[in-house]
Amino acid sequence: MKYFVVLLPMKDEEKSKAFRNDHLNYLEQKGKEGKIFAKGRFTDGTGGMVIYRASSFEEAEKLAKEDPYVVTGARGYEIHEWEMVSDAVLPN
Template structure:
């Protein structure tokens, strides 16, 4: 049995703050029209180092997205909200979203993978 307290066990954790945007898609033909602009915006955020990850959610057995998640690097909730509000889908009122602060404590990352162009950078 471990005699350490939770504070002792977590003292070395990363404790890095991110902001998670959870979206609810609207079923509208306008989504397809704005999809290229939305994707360009996501890649721009990725290139600026503001986008940690993003993508759609699917219910089990379904191939139509039921929502999406965007994980942002931001200094504050206000900055994260500005980024989310500037998304073309949100600006056009085609999607609603919730914003939550997320504290990353555990995990591992040894490479940088850019999903949009499938490039890989090995960390030093």
């Protein structure tokens, strides 16, 4: 499994507020499927980030494109494969 950082820059703050629950529900579901390593908003209000666990860039892009924030145009997205280096004990 690979890790992909998906940046979700703010495009429309009002849409972001309107679709927040849909976005959070989507992330909750993907988390239950084991597809999310970490997630969170940027405290300066410029957007947020999700680190997906996926087998390929294409799978990570599909996950990003299905996020209600992206579907509705509330947020854009930018994907980077992340080669994590850490001494932390991580889930398999």
